[in-house]
Each structure stands twice: as C-alpha cells, then as structure tokens.
Amino acid sequence: MVYDIVIIGGGASGMMCAISAAQTSPGTKIVLLEKNDRLGRKLAITGHGRCNITNSAPLRETLNKYGKRESKFLKHSFYNLKNEDLLNIFREKGLEFKVEGNNRVFPITEKSQSVINVLKSYLSDLNVEIKLNFDVESVEKDSDLFLIKSKDNVIKSRSLVLATGGLTYPNTGSTGDGYRFASNLSHHISAIKPAACGFIINDNNLIKLKGLSFENLKVSFRDMSGKNIERCGDMLISHNGLTGPVIINLSNELMNNQDFDMLNGIKDFKKTDIFIDFAPDSNREELKNGIINTQDNKKEIHNYLNNYLPNNFSKYFLDTIGVDRTVTLSNLSKKDRNKIIEGLKSFKLTVDNIAIKSAYITLGGIELDEINPKTLESKLVDGLYFAGEILDVCGPTGGYNLMIAFTTAYLAGQSVARSVNS
Numbered sequence: 001m002v003y004d005i006v007i008i009g010g011g012a013s014g015m016m017c018a019i020s021a022a023q024t025s026p027g028t029k030i031v032l033l034e035k036n037d038r039l040g041r042k043l044a045i046t047g048h049g050r051c052n053i054t055n056s057a058p059l060r061e062t063l064n065k066y067g068k069r070e071s072k073f074l075k076h077s078f079y080n081l082k083n084e085d086l087l088n089i090f091r092e093k094g095l096e097f098k099v100e101g102n103n104r105v106f107p108i109t110e111k112s113q114s115v116i117n118v119l120k121s122y123l124s125d126l127n128v129e130i131k132l133n134f135d136v137e138s139v140e141k142d143s144d145l146f147l148i149k150s151k152d153n154v155i156k157s158r159s160l161v162l163a164t165g166g167l168t169y170p171n172t173g174s175t176g177d178g179y180r181f182a183s184n185l186s187h188h189i190s191a192i193k194p195a196a197c198g199f200i201i202n203d204n205n206l207i208k209l210k211g212l213s214f215e216n217l218k219v220s221f222r223d224m225s226g227k228n229i230e231r232c233g234d235m236l237i238s239h240n241g242l243t244g245p246v247i248i249n250l251s252n253e254l255m256n257n258q259d260f261d262m263l264n265g266i267k268d269f270k271k272t273d274i275f276i277d278f279a280p281d282s283n284r285e286e287l288k289n290g291i292i293n294t295q296d297n298k299k300e301i302h303n304y305l306n307n308y309l310p311n312n313f314s315k316y317f318l319d320t321i322g323v324d325r326t327v328t329l330s331n332l333s334k335k336d337r338n339k340i341i342e343g344l345k346s347f348k349l350t351v352d353n354i355a356i357k358s359a360y361i362t363l364g365g366i367e368l369d370e371i372n373p374k375t376l377e378s379k380l381v382d383g384l385y386f387a388g389e390i391l392d393v394c395g396p397t398g399g400y401n402l403m404i405a406f407t408t409a410y411l412a413g414q415s416v417a418r419s420v421n422s
Contacts, residue, residue: 002156003029004420006148008136008178009163010034012043012402013388013409015119017161019089020413022126025421031129031155033136033148035173040116042165042172046402051112053090054083054406055399056103065400070393073373077407080414086406093118104398139181141381159383159416163409166362166389167192167262178390179263179365185381188367190392191261194359195252196401198243199274199351205316206349212237212310218277219246221254229253232280237313240355249396250274251354255363269353276347278308287341297330301340304329308344317343361401365392375415376408383419387412 005021007014010032018032032039046052055062059078063071087097087105095118096108107114123130139160140147146160164178179189201207213236220230231253233246259268279287294304302325305314318325321343323336332340366386370379378384387409395401 001029002145002158003031004157005030005159005161005416006146006155006157007032007161007163008139008148008181009165009388010036010039010130010132011163011165011173011388012040012046012119012405013165014161014163015039015116015123016406016409017163017387017413017416018128019119019122019126020410021161021417022123022128022413024414024417026126028417028420029129031131031157032123033131033134033155035133035135035177037132039120039130039132040112042169042174043116044112045169045172046112047106049112050106050110051115052104052106052397052399052402053097053115054086054105054403056083056099056105059083062400062403065398066393066395069368070395073368073371073391074393074404074407076374077376077411078403081407081410083403086403086410089122090115090118093121102398136177136181139184141185141384144383146383159385159420161385161387161412161416162390163387163412164390166365168194168356168359168362174362174389176263182366182386182390185378185384187370187378187380189263190364190367191266192263192365193255193258193260193363194262194354194356195255195363195394196248196360196397197251197358198238198355199241199247199251200353200355201241201349202352203349205319206237207240209237209312209316210239212313213244214278214310214313216280217246218280219250219274220277221250221272221274223253223257235276238355241351242349243355243358245397248360252363252394252396254351255354261364267356272351273348274351276349278344278347284341284345287344288337291329291332291337291340294329298328300326300328301332301336302326305340317347320347360397361394362389363394365390368392375419376412377415377419383416385412385416 007017097105098108138149146157148155162178165174167176215234217235218232223229231246231250234244235246236244302314315325321339376385388405
C-alpha cells in the first residue's frame with residue numbers, strides 16, 4: 001500500500017497537521033506515526049499540565065514577539081489560522097477557553113488532556129490511520145516515493161511531513177529524530193540548543209531562599225557584540241538558581257550567544273553575568289531621594305528595603321553588596337547608599353550553566369531559507385513538509401510556541417493535501 005501522506009510525530013503539530021490534511025482533502029490516505037504508546041505526550045505537560053494553547057494579543061503585536069527573520073517566516077501561517085479560528089476548532093467539540101494575564105489562553109478545564117481529547121476526536125471522525133509504537137529509524141526518497149523505515153516495517157508515501165518536535169524533554173519522545181531525517185534528505189540544521197530554561201547559579205546563600213518570588217523585574221545581559229539584551233517579568237528563586245517568565249524568556253537570547261549544539265555533543269557554556277533591576281519604574285535619583293527623605297530615619301536599612309525586596313532577600317542583598325544590614329538610615333554613609341542604589345538597579349549574578357533538563361523548547365532547527373513559508377514545503381525535496389518545533393523558530397513563554405506548532409501544522413496539512421490531489 002502506498003499512502004498519500006505520512007506524518008511522523010504524534011504531538012500537537014502532527015495531530016493538527018493530520019486533521020488539516022484530512023479536512024482539506026477527504027478520502028486522502030493519511031497515516032500518523034508516533035513512537036510512543038499514546039499521542040500528545042509533550043502536549044500533556046505543556047503549561048504545567050494546563051496547556052497555554054495560544055496568546056490572544058493582536059497578530060501584529062504577536063509577530064513582534066519573534067525575531068525579524070522568524071516573524072517574516074511565520075506571518076503566512078499565523079494569518080492562515082488566526083487565533084479565533086484555532087480556538088473555534090476546539091469550541092466545535094465543546095471545549096471553551098479563558099484568558100489570563102498577558103493574554104495567555106487556557107482551556108476552561110485547565111487540563112492539557114482536554115485539548116488532546118479534542119484532537120483525537122477529530123482524528124477518529126476523519127478516519128486518520130494512527131500507528132502507535134512506530135519508531136521510525138530512517139527516511140529515504142526513492143524516485144517519487146518516500147520510504148519510511150522502522151525496525152520491522154517499510155511504509156511508502158507520496159509525501160511526507162516531519163512534525164517530530166525538538167530535542168528537549170526526550171522522555172516524551174522528542175529525541176531529535178527529525179533533524180537526522182531532514183539532514184539525510186539534504187537539509188541543513190542550525191545549532192540545536194535548549195531554550196526557555198532556568199539559570200543555574202552556584203550560590204548556596206541564594207539557593208537557601210528558594211521559593212521566593214519577585215514581580216515586575218528587568219533582567220539583562222550583554223551579548224557578544226556588547227549589546228544590552230533585557231527582558232521584563234516575574235522571577236522565582238529555584239532549587240538551583242533562577243527561573244520564572246523573565247528568566248525563561250531571557251534564556252532564549254542568552255543561548256543564542258553560547259557555543260552549544262546538542263546534536264553534535266557541544267555543550268560549552270560560558271559563564272555569563274546577568275543584571276537585575278529590582279526597581280524598573282524608578283531611576284537612581286528617585287531611589288536616592290526616597291532614602292534621604294524617609295520620615296523614619298531610625299529604621300534599619302534591611303527593613304527599608306522591604307519596599308523593594310522580599311524580607312529574606314534584603315538580608316542576602318545587603319550581604320552581597322557589602323552593606324551592614326543593621327545600619328539605620330540616619331547613619332547610612334553616602335558610599336553605602338550608592339551601593340544600595342546601584343544594587344537595586346543593577347544587581348549582578350553569574351549564571352554558571354543552564355538547566356537543560358527543565359528546558360521547555362528547542363532553539364534551532366531546520367534552516368528557514370530551505371522551506372517555503374507559504375506552504376511549509378521543502379525547497380530542496382518535492383513532497384517534503386515541516387511543522388512545529390522542528391523548524392528554526394522559537395518564541396517567548398505565553399502561548400507563543402504552541403501558536404507556532406498549531407499554525408504551521410495547519411498550513412502544512414492544507415498544503416500537502418492540495419499537492420497530492422493536484
């Protein structure tokens with residue numbers, strides 16, 4: 001038997017691609033191959049199991065969340081399947097949604113499984129064939145057919161979609177197989193790096209404060225060219241350093257500046273200094289006046305700093321910058337006052353490594369200039385398509401990466417279905 005379409009990868013992209021293809025061209029012979037014993041394993045843990053499915057910000061604003069190259073590439077996919085269109089796919093099966101802070105959209109059930117169940121329901125309705133526990137070992141193209149080989153089987157297909165995900169959370173099946181398949185079909189792969197991850201900081205005094213959270217901070221570092229890269233948001237002290245939205249989003253930029261390639265075993269992380277602005281809404285002069293003009297000048301400085309820092313952290317902060325935590329405001333020297341102001345605006349910590357095991361997504365992937373952004377078809381191999389995290393695109397937290405997964409998959413599904421029937 002020769003299939004019209006084979007889709008490798010039963011995650012968010014693979015399932016949506018199969019649905020889109022089957023809806024575009026009913027009766028097309030489609031098979032979805034998944035190496036695990038169930039579909040959507042990584043999707044199940046997305047958003048801590050709540051599934052931040054998309055972001056409801058206007059599309060122009062959304063596209064600005066990505067780099068210029070990525071934004072240009074994603075534009076067609078995003079406009080082809082707009083947010084409301086995506087959500088309506090699920091609403092038609094009875095799943096409603098709610099919007100939380102920063103335009104993050106979640107299923108009303110707060111369960112990723114609800115999203116997976118809807119996708120599986122569509123696959124069943126559309127009679128998409130699914131092969132679980134099908135571990136693809138190699139992919140070749142022989143004349144006009146793709147040969148998809150496992151240990152015991154060879155599947156032939158007129159077209160192929162690689163929706164295999166990235167190289168993070170390998171226990172969910174994201175083991176980088178798609179990069180190998182694409183490379184064997186002459187595609188180039190940019191350096192594969194962990195992204196959306198926490199920072200490891202070897203400071204026992206900081207780690208003792210794990211669980212402390214901060215709101216509305218600005219965190220920055222200088223890249224290799226000396227440019228200041230900064231992100232804003234909330235932060236959390238973890239069991240091995242720092243995490244939270246501001247850190248996770250900054251990690252994408254930080255990893256772009258690292259000589260790192262997980263595919264080739266290169267994990268040479270260079271220690272990087274980051275700078276935390278605990279008072280982004282105040283300038284140094286305002287902070288100075290706040291200290292000088294405080295009514296209760298007999299207050300010890302660590303208590304005054306509770307205006308800006310959690311109580312336990314203010315003591316660590318003062319010890320780190322070298323100011324006696326018990327000194328009163330009235331006895332605070334100009335030198336110490338300047339240390340405090342500088343610390344509040346630019347508190348330095350050294351990132352010793354990144355928390356690879358906690359990386360949510362993969363940075364890098366199939367080179368974008370080898371793919372047609374209006375169809376997601378390879379420019380090098382006729383009948384070969386890509387969708388989702390395998391692409392060299394990456395967004396911040398907040399639903400932006402699942403947007404990539406669903407929209408590129410939907411477009412790839414439409415394109416491949418139209419192609420095989422043209």
